[in-house]
Amino acid sequence: MLQIRIHGRGGQGVVTATELLSVAAFEQGRHAQAFPSFGSERTGAPVVAFCRISDQEIRLREPILAPDVLIVQDPTLLHQVDVFQGLQPDGYVLINSKRSFDELGVGDIAQRFRRERLTTVPATEIALKHLGRPLPNAVLLGGFAALSGLITLEAVSHAIRDKFSGKVADGNIAAAAEAYEYIQREMEELKHAQAN
Amino acid sequence: MLKQIEGSQAVAEAVALCRPEVICAYPISPQTHIVEGLGERVKDGSLENCEFINVESEFAAMSVAIGSSAAGARTYTATASQGLLFMAEAVYNASGLGLPIVMTVANRAIGAPINIWNDHSDSMSQRDCGWIQLFAAHNQEALDLHIQAFRLAEELSMPVMVCMDGFILTHAYERVDMPTQAQVDAFLPPYEPRQVLDVKEPVSIGAMVGPEAFMEVRYLAHAKQLMALERIPELAQEFASVFGRTTGGLVRAYKTEDAETIVVALGSVIGTIKDTIDEMRNDGIKIGVLGIHSFRPFPLAAVREALQHAKRIVVLEKSFSVGLGGVVSNDVRLALHRLGQLGYTVIAGLGGRAITKASLHRTLRDAIADKLEPLTFMDLDWRIVNRQLEREAQMRRSGPIAENLLRDVGTVSSKVS
Numbered sequence A: 001m002l003q004i005r006i007h008g009r010g011g012q013g014v015v016t017a018t019e020l021l022s023v024a025a026f027e028q029g030r031h032a033q034a035f036p037s038f039g040s041e042r043t044g045a046p047v048v049a050f051c052r053i054s055d056q057e058i059r060l061r062e063p064i065l066a067p068d069v070l071i072v073q074d075p076t077l078l079h080q081v082d083v084f085q086g087l088q089p090d091g092y093v094l095i096n097s098k099r100s101f102d103e104l105g106v107g108d109i110a111q112r113f114r115r116e117r118l119t120t121v122p123a124t125e126i127a128l129k130h131l132g133r134p135l136p137n138a139v140l141l142g143g144f145a146a147l148s149g150l151i152t153l154e155a156v157s158h159a160i161r162d163k164f165s166g167k168v169a170d171g172n173i174a175a176a177a178e179a180y181e182y183i184q185r186e187m188e189e190l191k192h193a194q195a196n
Numbered sequence B: 001m002l003k004q005i006e007g008s009q010a011v012a013e014a015v016a017l018c019r020p021e022v023i024c025a026y027p028i029s030p031q032t033h034i035v036e037g038l039g040e041r042v043k044d045g046s047l048e049n050c051e052f053i054n055v056e057s058e059f060a061a062m063s064v065a066i067g068s069s070a071a072g073a074r075t076y077t078a079t080a081s082q083g084l085l086f087m088a089e090a091v092y093n094a095s096g097l098g099l100p101i102v103m104t105v106a107n108r109a110i111g112a113p114i115n116i117w118n119d120h121s122d123s124m125s126q127r128d129c130g131w132i133q134l135f136a137a138h139n140q141e142a143l144d145l146h147i148q149a150f151r152l153a154e155e156l157s158m159p160v161m162v163c164m165d166g167f168i169l170t171h172a173y174e175r176v177d178m179p180t181q182a183q184v185d186a187f188l189p190p191y192e193p194r195q196v197l198d199v200k201e202p203v204s205i206g207a208m209v210g211p212e213a214f215m216e217v218r219y220l221a222h223a224k225q226l227m228a229l230e231r232i233p234e235l236a237q238e239f240a241s242v243f244g245r246t247t248g249g250l251v252r253a254y255k256t257e258d259a260e261t262i263v264v265a266l267g268s269v270i271g272t273i274k275d276t277i278d279e280m281r282n283d284g285i286k287i288g289v290l291g292i293h294s295f296r297p298f299p300l301a302a303v304r305e306a307l308q309h310a311k312r313i314v315v316l317e318k319s320f321s322v323g324l325g326g327v328v329s330n331d332v333r334l335a336l337h338r339l340g341q342l343g344y345t346v347i348a349g350l351g352g353r354a355i356t357k358a359s360l361h362r363t364l365r366d367a368i369a370d371k372l373e374p375l376t377f378m379d380l381d382w383r384i385v386n387r388q389l390e391r392e393a394q395m396r397r398s399g400p401i402a403e404n405l406l407r408d409v410g411t412v413s414s415k416v417s
Helices: A014-027 A075-079 A107-112 A123-131 A137-148 A153-163 A166-195 B007-017 B032-043 B058-070 B081-086 B088-096 B121-125 B139-156 B181-187 B214-243 B269-282 B300-307 B328-335 B357-368 B382-394 B401-409
Strands: A002-009 A031-036 A046-054 A069-072 A092-096 A118-121 B002-006 B022-025 B051-054 B075-079 B102-107 B132-135 B160-165 B173-177 B251-254 B261-265 B287-292 B294-296 B312-317 B342-347 B375-377
Touching (some): A002 A075, A002 A137, A014 A031, A014 A046, A014 A153, A014 B173, A075 A092, A118 A166, A123 A166, A137 A153, A137 A166, B002 B007, B007 B032, B007 B139, B007 B181, B022 B032, B022 B058, B032 B051, B058 B088, B075 B081, B081 B088, B081 B121, B088 B214, B102 B139, B139 B160, B139 B214, B181 B214, B214 B294, B261 B300, B269 B287, B269 B357, B300 B328, B312 B328, B312 B357, B342 B357, B382 B401
Parallel strands (some): A002 A069, A069 A092, A092 A118, B022 B051, B102 B160, B132 B160, B261 B312, B312 B342, B342 B375
Antiparallel strands (some): A031 A046, A031 B173, B002 B173, B132 B294, B251 B287
């Protein structure tokens, strides 16, 4: 079972991101469960939402305490919330930022986990470009598809189309695709750097 | 058709497939998405011949439901928590009058202190109100139980409450198999009322009854519940033959056949318990779980049958009778009269406290070692409890309890769970 935890702030579409992810997994014929951390949250307050993906029926209902994947929609949370809590040793981390792990002050994380599974992507900037609004959620799912290969960009696009329509869907799909390419390039650069 | 949707949307769609004629509701979390979904269907015309009535309170919601049901309309509403308490008087009237209203309760704690999260305090507060109370373990079951509920309610002419865990189920996206309109129509015939307010044939409903017949009217309500004990499993079977899956029924057992220890639970926590049990079985522990899906009527015989060969019974419940202990536990104990088994009550998950596999392992292993207290509060933070008790012992004006505890706990927004 794959367990994904998304951290962000109220208004950034954290809950929607896990719902989209569950729909994308469903489209790929898998079982998926998405649920929020159920706070009476306000805009700007820290929010957590969860998604489980499995080939079998998912019966477990506890919050995700030991995630395989961590997506951080707002880098200002890194020094406010223990977002890395319980992260599996071979886990994936995707942070919405223009900056690197070192520049964000979480370079020690990069030491403790598998470098090729950790990356950042300027999702807010990509969202602004395609949507005109700083909504990084669907963009990061495109990035996650590239980072992990655990879901396809096509399934993410389908899920976006399932939830939204018209311009909003088009913009999010384009933004997700740009994040996908961005991270693919990053991964290739890293591969070359490691080979050298 | 398989769909990946929110629990509330799944229930809204299932209720719409039941062709309700009146939906009256007042919004309260975590139920709101269900009636919003139905309201949209009425407005866009996809749910035909249905009137959606926005009312001014939960008391009005149940009162309108009583009126429309008595006038012969298939009637639905939904509520939770304080909303259910606010409609309590009318809830008793609906069952006393024998009106087949179906209501979803999106289970949520009751204040004070105010708490929007899940436990079973709300529906348990109406345990004795004469409604049938069915509990869903997952969203497929929540969806299916509504279809079964209309059929059961109308056959017996009594109201049914479908209880589903607030947020944990109502707000969870998961896979459900949505039936077709033809399937639901085949299972649920049009509503034929046993009593109806009709200007052409005037009758009184809800007359005053004195000591000469009140007990008999009450007994007849009980007799109907006993009939429901027969009908619930039959309907679950018939449902399985039409829809191809087993949901509902009185109780459902998992790995109990050779179990020395059986956990008893209601609602969505059954899933987490099943996963825990599988892990414990891998360690050679003979343990199983019995899910109770009909809490009223309480299936004494079915519970006894399922539990009689176990050495110890652990009732894990999200409800709490202050000053006594378990609510469900008492009923289970009644079912096990004179069997002489070890019995434990575990109160867990109140006000949305997460019930984790780790805590279940710890608690159930303590039970198996017979180290568990007869009444245990799982994951209770004794540190803040004792600090408050000390405060109260030391000074008269110790201040409001909830606020004191929040100060002791510190900020919670920086924690993951």
